[in-house]
Amino acid sequence: MKLYSDVPVQRFGQVVGDLVLAAWVWACVELGLLVYKVTDALGAPGRKxxxxxxxxxxxxxRMSEPIGKVPAVGDQLRAPIDGAAGAAGKLAQAGRDQAHAVEQLAYVLAAVTIGVPVLFAVLIWLPRRIRFARRATAAQRFIDNAADLDLFALRAMANQPMHKLAKISADPVTAWREGDREVVRALATLELRSTGLKPPPDLQHSETPADAP
Structure with a gap:
């Protein structure tokens, strides 16, 4: 599979785009980790x-155990202490619940901070890269020699803007039908470059109407 264009300007744009995406993902991850740390710190009082x-x-x-052994009144003396111990246990559980809730919130906020912008960027970047790779890979199978240029010239007339076709020939369709090799090469070059491929060596060194002064 062809991932990068043979045309220098287009390849430069693709590399820059990939690097920008990587930097964006890294920045989102760093921001997400920061959000997690800041949010999770709010659970410190609960943990304490x-x-x-x-x-x-x-x-x-531990205090209630020996008190409970006092004859006759041990159970009565122990009851308030056990009640206080139970209340302290409930306080501890409430603190744990609060800390756990804050921790879960920190995970959610971090995931949203990382996931949403990264997903948005990938949804913009990935289809374009896949579309290029598929087009370039498919086109590369056909461009073996100059005999294949007719196909790309025909595709150029179907895909390329009219103002670009007009720079090559005032009537590119007629020129293509009549087998004008200069026009065919120019049209094929135009289509190949838009696909991210370089023309065959014999085409690269041939002057075309679009290149002529």
Whole structure:
């Protein structure tokens, strides 16, 4: 498959376009990572609350164990401490839930920041590159020698703008039908270059009506 044009100006534009797309993807990824870091940092209070709640709940439970062993009143003394430990555990769970929600939001925002602009750019870039590759690859199979120029001359008359055809001949259709080789070569060159191919060597060194002063 032919990915780049043989025509220098067109090939330069394709390379620049590919580099711009790569730079755009890199910039979007960097921005997405920054968005993730900034958003995820908002979950720090929740993580700290969860850590503090777990620590407090653990301390209260360790405290309640020996108190619960006090004869007669141990259970009564232990109940408020166990209740406080349970409340601390709920506080820790709320902190974890908040931190998890922020983390999920950070992932979503990062994915949107990266995915949407990259997808938009690829949807613009990819069809054009695929279309060029298919056209150039298909055309390359036919341009073996000068005998194939008639086909590309015919395609030029069907595809190229009228003002470009007029620069080659005042009546390119009649010239093509009469087998005017100079006009045929000029038309074929025009079509080949638009497809991203260089004409055969014998065509490159031949003067055409479009090149004549």
């Amino acid at each position: 609350a969860a850590e503090a709640g777990d620590g407090l709940a653990g301390d209260l439970r």
